[in-house]
Amino acid sequence: MAARVTITDIARQAGVSPSTVSRALSGHLSISEPTRARIARIARDLNYRVDERARNFRMGRSRTVGLLFPYLGDSRRQLSDPFYLEIAGAISDALDARGYDMLMARVPADSDDWPGRYVTDKRVDGLLLVDRALDDPGIEALQKLDTPFVVWGHRLPLQDYVTVGGDSVAGAAAIVRHLAGLGRRRIGFIGGFAGMVETITRQMGYSIGLAECGIPLDESLILYSDFSPGGGREAMAALLEREPGLDGVFLCSDYMAVAAMEVIRASGRRVPEDVAVAGYDDVPLAAWCNPRLTTIHQSVHRGGALMVDLLFAMLDGQPAAPVTLPVHLVVRDSCGEN
Amino acid sequence: MAARVTITDIARQAGVSPSTVSRALSGHLSISEPTRARIARIARDLNYRVDERARNFRMGRSRTVGLLFPYLGDSRRQLSDPFYLEIAGAISDALDARGYDMLMARVPADSDDWPGRYVTDKRVDGLLLVDRALDDPGIEALQKLDTPFVVWGHRLPLQDYVTVGGDSVAGAAAIVRHLAGLGRRRIGFIGGFAGMVETITRQMGYSIGLAECGIPLDESLILYSDFSPGGGREAMAALLEREPGLDGVFLCSDYMAVAAMEVIRASGRRVPEDVAVAGYDDVPLAAWCNPRLTTIHQSVHRGGALMVDLLFAMLDGQPAAPVTLPVHLVVRDSCGEN
DNA sequence: TTGTAAGCGTTATCAC
DNA sequence: GTGATAACGCTTACAA
Numbered sequence: 082m083a084a085r086v087t088i089t090d091i092a093r094q095a096g097v098s099p100s101t102v103s104r105a106l107s108g109h110l111s112i113s114e115p116t117r118a119r120i121a122r123i124a125r126d127l128n129y130r131v132d133e134r135a136r137n138f139r140m141g142r143s144r145t146v147g148l149l150f151p152y153l154g155d156s157r158r159q160l161s162d163p164f165y166l167e168i169a170g171a172i173s174d175a176l177d178a179r180g181y182d183m184l185m186a187r188v189p190a191d192s193d194d195w196p197g198r199y200v201t202d203k204r205v206d207g208l209l210l211v212d213r214a215l216d217d218p219g220i221e222a223l224q225k226l227d228t229p230f231v232v233w234g235h236r237l238p239l240q241d242y243v244t245v246g247g248d249s250v251a252g253a254a255a256i257v258r259h260l261a262g263l264g265r266r267r268i269g270f271i272g273g274f275a276g277m278v279e280t281i282t283r284q285m286g287y288s289i290g291l292a293e294c295g296i297p298l299d300e301s302l303i304l305y306s307d308f309s310p311g312g313g314r315e316a317m318a319a320l321l322e323r324e325p326g327l328d329g330v331f332l333c334s335d336y337m338a339v340a341a342m343e344v345i346r347a348s349g350r351r352v353p354e355d356v357a358v359a360g361y362d363d364v365p366l367a368a369w370c371n372p373r374l375t376t377i378h379q380s381v382h383r384g385g386a387l388m389v390d391l392l393f394a395m396l397d398g399q400p401a402a403p404v405t406l407p408v409h410l411v412v413r414d415s416c417g418e419n
Numbered sequence: 420m421a422a423r424v425t426i427t428d429i430a431r432q433a434g435v436s437p438s439t440v441s442r443a444l445s446g447h448l449s450i451s452e453p454t455r456a457r458i459a460r461i462a463r464d465l466n467y468r469v470d471e472r473a474r475n476f477r478m479g480r481s482r483t484v485g486l487l488f489p490y491l492g493d494s495r496r497q498l499s500d501p502f503y504l505e506i507a508g509a510i511s512d513a514l515d516a517r518g519y520d521m522l523m524a525r526v527p528a529d530s531d532d533w534p535g536r537y538v539t540d541k542r543v544d545g546l547l548l549v550d551r552a553l554d555d556p557g558i559e560a561l562q563k564l565d566t567p568f569v570v571w572g573h574r575l576p577l578q579d580y581v582t583v584g585g586d587s588v589a590g591a592a593a594i595v596r597h598l599a600g601l602g603r604r605r606i607g608f609i610g611g612f613a614g615m616v617e618t619i620t621r622q623m624g625y626s627i628g629l630a631e632c633g634i635p636l637d638e639s640l641i642l643y644s645d646f647s648p649g650g651g652r653e654a655m656a657a658l659l660e661r662e663p664g665l666d667g668v669f670l671c672s673d674y675m676a677v678a679a680m681e682v683i684r685a686s687g688r689r690v691p692e693d694v695a696v697a698g699y700d701d702v703p704l705a706a707w708c709n710p711r712l713t714t715i716h717q718s719v720h721r722g723g724a725l726m727v728d729l730l731f732a733m734l735d736g737q738p739a740a741p742v743t744l745p746v747h748l749v750v751r752d753s754c755g756e757n
Numbered sequence: 758t759t760g761t762a763a764g765c766g767t768t769a770t771c772a773c
Numbered sequence: 774g775t776g777a778t779a780a781c782g783c784t785t786a787c788a789a
Contacts, residue, residue, distance in 0.1 A: 085782090087781095087782060087783085088782070088783065088784095089782080089783095097759075097760085098759070098760050098761075099760095099782090099783080099784095100759075100760065100761080100762095100783095100784075100785075101758085101759055101760075103782095103783065103784060103785085104758095104759085104784090104785095107784085111758060111759080112758070112759085113758060113759090116758080116759085128539075130535055130539040130540050131540065131782085131783080132540065132541045132781090132782055132783075133540040133541055133542055134472070134475060134476050134481060134540075134541045134542070134781090134782085134783095135476055135541075135765095135781070135782035135783045135784095136782075136783055136784080137472060137783095138472050138473055138476045138765060138766080138767095138781090138782085138783080139764085139765055139782075139783045139784055139785090140765085140783085140784070141765070143472060145522075148523075161501045161504050161505045161508070161702065161703055161704075162501070162504070163499045163500070163501055163504070163674075165504055166499050166500070166501070166503055166504040166507075167499045169504075169523070170499070170525070173523060173524055173525065174525075177524065182522050182524070182542060183522065183523055183524065184483075184520050184521065184522055184523075185486075185507070185511060185521055185522075185523045186511055186515065186520070186521065187508070187511065187512075197468055201468040202468055202469065202470065202471040202472075203470045203471055203472045203473075204471055204472070204520060309703060310703045310704050310706070310707045311703060313707075314707060336501075336704065339704060339707055339708055340703075340704070340706075340707030342707075342709060343706075343707040343708065343709055343711065344707075346709065364499065365499055365647060365648045365649060365678075366499075366648050366674065366677060366678070366704075368648070368678075368681075369648045369651075369652060369677055369678030369680075369681040369682075370677055370681065370708055370709070371680060371681055371684065371708070371709045373681065423766090425766060425767085426766065426767065426768095427766080435775075435776085436775070436776045436777075437766090437767080437768095437776090438767095438768075438769085438775075438776065438777080438778095439774085439775055439776075441766095441767065441768060441769095442768090442774095442775085445768085447774095449774060449775080450774070450775085451774060451775090454774080454775085469766085469767080470765090470766055470767075472765090472766085472767095473765070473766035473767045473768095473781095474766075474767055474768080475767095476765090476766080476767075476781060476782080476783095477766075477767045477768050477769090477780080477781055478767080478768070478781085479781070
């Protein structure tokens with residue numbers, strides 16, 4: 082493969098200096114039209130393309146944004162929840178539209194070395210995080226750096242960084258009210274990773290919803306998992322064992338909820354007649370599983386695009402504030418009567 | 420945030436030259452132990468980190484691999500199939516283990532400009548593609564460049580690049596034999612995007628399976644979609660309309676199959692009694708939907724890791740050959756009796 | 758309007 | 774064992 086064509090090759094051919102080529106190619110108005118056109122033609126003929134590596138290096142940026150998925154637990158379990166890919170897709174599109182690349186990786190939420198690896202090492206110009214631990218050392222370390230970042234998730238009381246996320250507390254409370262309104266009284270809660278914010282805020286919403294409906298909180302109905310169907314299955318089985326009289330359950334993701342429904346049926350119970358099931362996220366699948374899942378809808382696509390908007394505002398030096406996106410209950414069949 | 424600490428700052432403090440620092444930090448054996456230790460200490464004290472951008476630039480590489488998802492059709496529809504995230508996760512882990520970053524993006528399968536954007540622009544050292552069009556201009560353009568790449572998918576007869584993938588023809592044929600063995604005769608096929616290789620090879624397997632079982636091929640039972648649940652739903656509805664006597668259907672992804680089952684039920688038919696349904700991929704969800712899905716298992720995690728292994732072999736200048744991974748039928752409940 | 762020269766931070770080559 | 778020096782490909786003052 083022909084050796085790399087550089088700006089110098091073009092300069093030679095055009096009989097001008099490399100700087101003129103650089104200026105011509107990046108559309109400087111100071112370059113005369115004939116020169117510009119001539120250079121453009123030669124560049125095309127030579128099949129020239131800028132070396133983004135060199136340009137970014139020179140310009141002190143990377144034109145890359147990192148999309149990081151913090152996780153807890155020692156298992157390096159695969160993420161396979163459609164929610165993650167959906168938000169990644171939305172973000173990727175928004176970044177693409179601005180000519181930025183998207184780096185994707187999972188990072189341990191209980192470590193603080195990844196900000197150095199991505200930010201200080203200059204791999205990225207900014208970071209996007211999907212969820213976080215309540216006490217997240219990585220985010221703390223990240224705040225000491227001067228690189229903008231936006232976190233997906235519920236806004237926390239004292240937080241001094243920017244988040245975009247649905248109102249998880251309200252969403253979870255709405256689920257519980259719905260369940261209680263249908264006469265359910267023994268309502269379980271199955272979270273994602275125990276220390277992650279989205280699990281915690283939804284659990285708060287669950288407690289609030291229970292209180293609003295005058296149902297006493299029973300700690301033994303609360304279990305944690307890992308957002309995966311396998312994890313949902315195990316947690317659901319454990320919950321059923323622990324509380325045979327369960328008549329409703331709220332799981333922190335649709336993917337877990339679908340698996341849970343199967344476990345419930347396998348135990349000889351019916352969904353929703355015996356146990357009502359609700360999920361979270363309103364992933365496309367939720368409308369097409371059996372029974373169709375009652376869940377909380379989050380505008381993932383809008384949220385992803387918004388995260389990118391805010392990040393770029395910050396890269397521009399503009400201020401940015403957390404955004405709470407509305408969520409709403411989508412009533413389908415998995416909780417019965419609607 | 421203190422201005423960037425460079426190798427020169429360390430050199431100054433240590434009273435040596437920048438080159439000595441560079442060598443000390445990268446563990447050159449030519450550096451005396453005391454010097455090395457002293458430099459290491461200063462680097463730590465100063466919180467030094469290499470500028471990967473600069474290093475990669477200097478060394479003529481990017482330490483980044485692009486993971487590209489070619490797609491067809493004008494809709495920029497979100498990918499949300501768990502299969503994609505699973506393979507992305509497997510690849511990300513394998514890359515991480517080697518200290519490489521993963522760039523992720525979707526690219527139009529009917530265009531040939533993305534190889535330039537990623538390869539010639541020097542954003543990546545190598546490329547990983549998940550699926551491809553049968554006649555893929557991007558891949559053709561890519562082959563003219565000297566950058567290694569590996570494609571996920573079924574190996575094609577005359578292909579002169581490296582693929583890793585399950586045997587889609589065999590997998591689809593196995594599905595059809597299973598269905599026919601259960602007495603089904605009017606078996607439909609719902610593909611992903613019409614021009615994509617995985618759709619085509621599975622359709623070939625479908626035809627072969629039919630022939631093996633002495634069932635005449637009926638073109639009107641073949642429909643295409645886009646791998647999404649929404650697409651699966653529409654295609655399934657259309658197929659049912661077109662062929663009310665349908666007694667079996669094979670869909671090219673589990674995610675579509677789950678949606679299809681719901682459509683079938685909504686039409687007043689039972690799964691599997693009236694219509695047997697089979698998917699493809701054996702995504703975690705397949706074991707936990709209702710009814711549990713009979714499908715083809717692909718070793719996605721192993722496949723992803725293998726793609727990375729092969730890519731690195733090629734980066735090392737070693738030869739690499741296509742690999743066909745075994746697939747197997749996983750019989751669950753969605754086709755009835757097992 | 759265009760050219761010259763410096764420099765981004767690092768590593769590699771060649772001396773000493 | 775260590776230090777100059779050059780170079781990777783590009784952009785950008787500063788000059789002309």
